[in-house]
Amino acid sequence: MKVVLVNYRYFISGGPERYLFNIKSLLEENKHIVIPFSVKHPRNVSSEFSNFFLSQIASKASEIYFKDIKKNPLTILKLVDRTFYSIEAKIKIERLIKHTKPDIAYLLHFLRWISPSIIYSFKRFKIPVVIRVSDFSYICPEGHLLREGKICELCIKGNYWYSVKHKCVQNSLTISLFNFFSILLHKTMGISEKIDAIVCPSRFTLEKLKQAGFAENKLFHIPTFVKIQDYVPNYNVGDYILYFGRFSKEKGVDVLIDSFIKLKRKQKFNSLKLTLVGYNYGNEFNEVKERAEKIKDLIVVGGLEGEELKQVIRNSIFIVVPSTCYDNLPNSILESYASGKPVIASNIGSFPEIVEQDITGLLFEVGNSDDLAEKMEYLLDNKDKIVTMGKKAREKVETEFSSQRHYDLLIELFKKLKL
Numbered sequence: 001m002k003v004v005l006v007n008y009r010y011f012i013s014g015g016p017e018r019y020l021f022n023i024k025s026l027l028e029e030n031k032h033i034v035i036p037f038s039v040k041h042p043r044n045v046s047s048e049f050s051n052f053f054l055s056q057i058a059s060k061a062s063e064i065y066f067k068d069i070k071k072n073p074l075t076i077l078k079l080v081d082r083t084f085y086s087i088e089a090k091i092k093i094e095r096l097i098k099h100t101k102p103d104i105a106y107l108l109h110f111l112r113w114i115s116p117s118i119i120y121s122f123k124r125f126k127i128p129v130v131i132r133v134s135d136f137s138y139i140c141p142e143g144h145l146l147r148e149g150k151i152c153e154l155c156i157k158g159n160y161w162y163s164v165k166h167k168c169v170q171n172s173l174t175i176s177l178f179n180f181f182s183i184l185l186h187k188t189m190g191i192s193e194k195i196d197a198i199v200c201p202s203r204f205t206l207e208k209l210k211q212a213g214f215a216e217n218k219l220f221h222i223p224t225f226v227k228i229q230d231y232v233p234n235y236n237v238g239d240y241i242l243y244f245g246r247f248s249k250e251k252g253v254d255v256l257i258d259s260f261i262k263l264k265r266k267q268k269f270n271s272l273k274l275t276l277v278g279y280n281y282g283n284e285f286n287e288v289k290e291r292a293e294k295i296k297d298l299i300v301v302g303g304l305e306g307e308e309l310k311q312v313i314r315n316s317i318f319i320v321v322p323s324t325c326y327d328n329l330p331n332s333i334l335e336s337y338a339s340g341k342p343v344i345a346s347n348i349g350s351f352p353e354i355v356e357q358d359i360t361g362l363l364f365e366v367g368n369s370d371d372l373a374e375k376m377e378y379l380l381d382n383k384d385k386i387v388t389m390g391k392k393a394r395e396k397v398e399t400e401f402s403s404q405r406h407y408d409l410l411i412e413l414f415k416k417l418k419l
Contacts, residue, residue, distance in 0.1 A: 001032045001033070001103045001104065001411075001414065001418075002032070002033045002035060002100060002101065002102040002103045002104075003027055003032055003033070003034050003035065003102060003103065003104055003105075003106055003414075004035045004036075004037055004093075004096065004097075004100070004102045004104070004105045004106065004122075004127075005020065005023070005024055005034050005035065005036050005037070005106050005108070006036075006037045006038070006105065006106070006107040006108060006110050006114065006118065007020045007036075007038055007107075007108040007109050007110070008038060008039050008109050008110055008113035008114050009038065009039070009041065009043075009044075009109070010036060010038035010039075010041065010044040010045055010047065010050075010053070011041065011043040011044050011045055012305065013043075013279060014245070014246050014279075015134065015245070015330050015331045015332070016108055016109050016134040018331045019108070019132075019134070019224060019331065020108055021045075022225070022226075022227065022403075023106075023406075023410075024036070025227075026225075026227075026403050026406070026407055027407075030407060030411075033100075035049055035096065035100045035102055036049055037049070037052060037053065037092075037093060037096060037114075037118075038053050038054070038114075039053055039054045039055075039056060039057065039113055039114065040053045040054065040055060040056035041056055042056075049096065049100075052092050052093075052095060052096040052099070053092070054082075054086070054088060054089055054092060054114060055078070055088065057075055057078050057079065057082075057113070079112070080178075081115070082112060082113050082114060082115045083112045083115070083178065083179075083182045084115070084181075084182055084185055085115060085116070085117045085185070085189075086114070086115030086117050087117070089114055089115040089117050089118050090115075090117040090118065090120070090121050093117075093118040093121045093122070094121050094124075094125075097121065097122070097125050097127065102127060103127070103414075103418060104127060104128050104130065104414050104417065104418065105118075105122045105127050105128065105129045105130065106130050106132065106414075107119075107129065107130065107131045107132070108131075108132050108134065109134065111137050111138075112137075112179070112182065116186055116189070116191045119191055119194050119195065120194070123194050128196045128197075128414075128417035128418060129194065129195050129196050129197075130195075130196060130197045130198075130199060130413065130414065130417065131195050131197070131198050131199065132198075132199040132200075132201070133198060133199070133200055133201075133205060133209070133328070134201065134328050135328060136205075136208065136326065136328075138192070138209065138212070138214075139155065139156050139208065139209065139212040140155050140156070140163070141155065141160055141163040141168060141169055141176065141179035141180055141183055142163060142168040142169050142179075144250055144325045144326065145208075145325070145326050146168075146250060146324075146325050147166050147168050148166075149249060149250070149324065150324075151325070151326065151348075152166075152168070154166075156208065156211055156212050157211075157212065157213070158187075158212070158213065160180050160183050160184070161180065163176050163179065163180055164176045164177055164180050192214065195218065196218070196417050197218055197219075197220055197413055197417060198214065198218055198219050198220065199220055199222045199410070199413070200219060200220065200221050200222070201221075201222070201223055201224045201328055201329040201350070202221070202223070202328055202329040202349075202350035202353055202354075203221055203350070203353055204326065204328075204349050204350040204353060205326075205328050205329075205350065206219050206220075206221050208326070220409075220413055222406060222409045222410055222413070223329065223400065223401055223405075223406065224329050224331065224334060224401065224406070225334070225401050225402060225403045225405065225406035225407075226331065226334040226335055226337075226338045226397060226401055226402075226403070227403050228338050228397060228398055228402055228403070230310075230338075231310060231314075231335065231338035231339050232310075232314065232339075233314075233338065233339055233340030233390070233391075233394050234314040234315065234339060234340050234341075235340045235387050235390045235391060236387075237317055237383050237386050237387065238314075238315040238316045238317045239271075239273060239315075239317065240272075240273035240274060240275045240299075240315075240316055240317060241260070241272070241273070241274045241275070241316065241317050241318060241319075241320060241376065242274075242275050242276075242277070242312065242313065242316035242317075242318070242319050242320070242341075243256055243274075243275070243276050243277070243319065243320050243321070243322070244276075244277035244278070244304075244309065244312070244313065244319070244332055245277075245278065245321075245330065245332050246278060246279065246284075247276075247278040247279075247284040247285050247287075247288045248284055249284070249324075250323060250324055250325035251322070251323050251324075251325075252322030252323050252324045252346065252366075252367070253276065253288055253322065255322045255324065255367055255368075255369050255372060256274070256276075256320050256322045256369075256372065257274075257288075257291065257292070257295070257298065258369035259322075259369040259370075259372040259373040259376060260272075260274045260295070260298065260373075260376075261295065262369065262370070262373040263373050263376060263377060263380075264295075264296065264297070266377075269377075269380070271297070272297060272380070273297040273298075273299065274297065274298050274299070275299045275300075275301060275312065275316070276288060276292065276298070276299070276300045276301070277300075277301045277302075277304050277309065277312060278300070278301075278302055279302065279303065285300075285302060288300055289302075310335075310339065313335060313336060313339040313341060314339045314340070314341075316341060317341075317379075317380070317386065318336075318341055318342045318343065318344060318361070318376075318379055318386055318389075318390075319332065319333075319336040319341050319342075319343045319344070320343070320344045320345070320372070320376070321333055321343055321344070321345040321346065321351070322345070322346055322364075322372060323345070323346050323348065323349070323351075323366075324346065324348075324366055324367050325348075325349070326348060326349035326350070327346075327348075327349050327350060327351065328349070328350060329350045329353075329354060333345065333351075333354050333355065334354075334397055334401050336393070337360065337393035337394060337396060337397035337401070338394065338397050340390040340391065340393065340394045341390050341393065342360055342361040342362075342379070342385075342386060342389035342390050342392075342393055343355050343360065343361040343393070344361055344362045344363075344364060344372065344375050344376060344379070345361065345362075345363060345364075346363070346364060346365075346366040346367075347363035347364060347365060347366060348366040351363065356392075356396070358389075359389065359392050360389055360392050360393040360396050361389055361393065362375045362378070362379065363375075
């Protein structure tokens with residue numbers, strides 16, 4: 001089977017791109033041909049299909065997110081084009097389709113950077129379109145169901161004007177209006193009706209889309225996966241607590257740091273260490289690093305990938321995932337489980353589906369640094385629990401989040417759509 005794999009970044013900048021390269025590898029291992037379609041960027045991984053990629057918006061490798069992009073007339077014009085309806089995207093995807101003759105299109109992140117115009121092109125050539133959601137951009141202009149850092153579901157029923165009223169997108173009236181009108185246009189164009197299936201990594205996300213009015217028969221729960229064979233579990237208790245992932249505000253890194261400071265005030269935790277691993281670009285990384293420099297035994301590391309990152313996970317005590325938003329089944333939990341490490345996570349969104357209380361980890365009240373400190377202290381005082389939970393975590397990921405299970409479910413869906 002030939003699969004067009006669409007994502008607006010062709011380099012790792014977070015969980016969605018980890019999935020991008022993992023699913024590409026998994027499909028290729030099973031003898032499928034994967035054809036990437038993306039946007040040109042200085043950080044992109046090399047691809048034989050890069051000539052078909054859309055012209056770049058970022059001029060520097062450090063320009064990753066919208067807020068990082070240097071705004072000039074050309075970049076603004078491109079952003080408007082990609083957000084609403086891109087002729088360039090339509091032309092290039094149709095050239096790619098004619099050149100490769102794919103069987104199915106699997107779209108990851110594409111809103112506002114690649115354009116929904118490509119969906120029309122796939123349908124013109126009678127190619128089924130499957131979309132995988134990794135955030136809530138289809139039901140929330142802000143993308144995370146957040147307003148001023150707090151959970152907000154005002155737009156979930158389709159009244160997106162709230163996002164303008166509260167300037168939800170980057171606290172900007174202009175950008176909020178921009179996203180508002182793009183969503184209205186896409187609804188008017190009937191984009192969602194042209195999508196054949198929507199893959200939801202968690203049941204929680206599926207339920208939110210159903211609440212928002214998406215047809216239930218188009219929603220499929222296919223959990224994310226981790227390549228278990230690539231992870232060697234270590235059930236020994238390490239000497240540092242670990243967070244790894246993005247440092248954006250909604251990831252709750254500040255909550256974790258506050259909890260760590262509270263633990264360090266106790267004499268028994270005088271030698272305790274906290275390691276934060278993130279992507280070493282962007283203002284948020286620098287802000288966390290500056291704060292960490294003032295705190296004893298708090299280490300910030302940037303740019304770890306592959307075996308280096310796996311080694312850091314393996315040698316930790318446990319992992320903390322302190323998100324304050326509805327995270328959509330992050331890879332960090334699965335990679336921790338595969339490494340034989342329990343997870344302490346916020347009791348929010350999809351986390352209660354993945355983190356079984358007192359079995360594979362612990363849940364704490366979202367945003368509550370006191371509660372998180374108590375949960376961390378409990379595990380640090382009961383290290384036998386860390387070992388037991390780590391073994392249960394490994395068992396869970398082997399049975400529920402294996403690459404084989406993900407592959408079987410995804411290919412079953414693809415074949416069904418091709419009939």
